[in-house]
Amino acid sequence: MATQPELQVQQKREVGTKQESTIPARRYLPVTDIFETDQALTVILEMPGVSRDSITVKTENDVLTIEGRVDYGTYEGLQPLYIEYNVGDYLRSFQISREIDQSKISAELKDGVMTLVLPKAEKAKPRKIPVN
Amino acid sequence: MVTRFNDPFEALFALQRSLDARLGSEWADSGTGGAGAYPPINIFERGDDFVAVMELPGVDKNDLQLQAKESTIRISGRKAIDYDRGASIHRRERISGSFDRTLTLPIGIDPDRIRAEYRDGVLALFIPRAEREKPRTIKIT
Numbered sequence: 312m313a314t315q316p317e318l319q320v321q322q323k324r325e326v327g328t329k330q331e332s333t334i335p336a337r338r339y340l341p342v343t344d345i346f347e348t349d350q351a352l353t354v355i356l357e358m359p360g361v362s363r364d365s366i367t368v369k370t371e372n373d374v375l376t377i378e379g380r381v382d383y384g385t386y387e388g389l390q391p392l393y394i395e396y397n398v399g400d401y402l403r404s405f406q407i408s409r410e411i412d413q414s415k416i417s418a419e420l421k422d423g424v425m426t427l428v429l430p431k432a433e434k435a436k437p438r439k440i441p442v443n
Numbered sequence: 444m445v446t447r448f449n450d451p452f453e454a455l456f457a458l459q460r461s462l463d464a465r466l467g468s469e470w471a472d473s474g475t476g477g478a479g480a481y482p483p484i485n486i487f488e489r490g491d492d493f494v495a496v497m498e499l500p501g502v503d504k505n506d507l508q509l510q511a512k513e514s515t516i517r518i519s520g521r522k523a524i525d526y527d528r529g530a531s532i533h534r535r536e537r538i539s540g541s542f543d544r545t546l547t548l549p550i551g552i553d554p555d556r557i558r559a560e561y562r563d564g565v566l567a568l569f570i571p572r573a574e575r576e577k578p579r580t581i582k583i584t
Contacts, residue, residue, distance in 0.1 A: 316540040318481040318522060336456040342500075344537045346530035353530070357500035357537060359564035383458045385567075389487035389494055391465040396483040396498065399459060423500035423564015 326402050337399040341379065341425075345405075349437055352411060352429040358401045359423035366425065370413045376404040377425070471549060481542040482518065482566075491577055493570040495546065500564035501537065507561065509568070511554035516568065519543040551576040 326338040341356035354375070358366070361379035369376050379401040386398075407413075412432040419426045462485070471486055482497040497518065499507065507520040524539040526532070551573035558569040 316538075318538060318540040318542040320481050320483050321536075321538065336452045337459055342536045343534060344524075344532070345534040346527065346532045348527060348530045352533075353527070355537065357564070359498040359500040362563050381455075383455050386458050386487075389489050391462055391485065392488050392493070393468050393470040393484070393486040394462045394465040395485060397459055397462045397466070399455065420563075422502060422504075422561075423498070 323396065323399075337397065338402045339399050340403050341377070341401045343403060349431075351431055352407070354405065354427040354429065356401070356403065356425045356427070357423060358425060360398060361401060361420075361423065361425075363420050366418070366420065368416070368418055368427065370407065370411075370416070373407055373409060374404050375407045375416075375427075375429070376402075377427070378402050379425075471546065480544045482544065484544075484546060486548075491572045493548065493550075493552070493572065495568040495570060497566045497568075498564060499561075499566055501539075502564070504561050507566070509557075509559055511557050513554060514550065514552050515545055515547045516554075516557070516570070517543070517545045518566070 321342060323339045326340055341358045343357075344355040346353050354377075356377055356379075358379040360381040362382065365380040365382065367376075367378045381398050381400055383398070407429065410431050411429045413429075415430045417428045482499050485496045487494045487496070495516070499520075499522070501524065502520055502522045506523065507518075510517040510519075519542060521541040522539045524537055548570070553571045553573050556571045560567045560569070
């Protein structure tokens, strides 16, 4: 029987700022996996505490930007006693190639993990060249 | 206390500051197995009761076990990640595996009345303080 590796805590990484916001609320980079098949590029982002309605996915000038906002309202009336991690909104951008059919990007959210499927444009898909 | 603000960024910043202020607090230190264990835990007080919050993104509810006895709560489970076998990996930051953490609160709780909620990868445990631990008002005669 294969033993499972023990899970380690991953320290949250803050978003590096290009422009400073007026209020220095922290934003974090979602932990991300990206993989590619012949058909599509799949981007998987962990954004615990972010609900379906609080996510914005946009593509602009071949940059894919994902933003997730946490519902800090759930913390109202709670007095912190013992704290191991901080909470904040999530933000991450990726340069994507023109091969992606930007009109067909689909997103799914489950247990705080978002899966984005970016299908490749027809012309970008690899073709088998028959040898005569 | 986390108070309501009109500006969402102001509210978030206030929350982050209030959490920072208790970062490294020793309130439950002897009972959590220490910081660094998975999953990270935040504990709050609400009135007489406690709320423990954990981030478990990607953990299926069916792979999560909770047990409570006296003042100790055990959170265990596993996080599975399935990759498409034919895919080429560009970036791999997420980690999978199993976890097992116990949390002992330095105060009497009612283990039979703990309520658990799991939503969007966040587990919240609502932990009532034991009846015998609640402060009594003393009448002056």
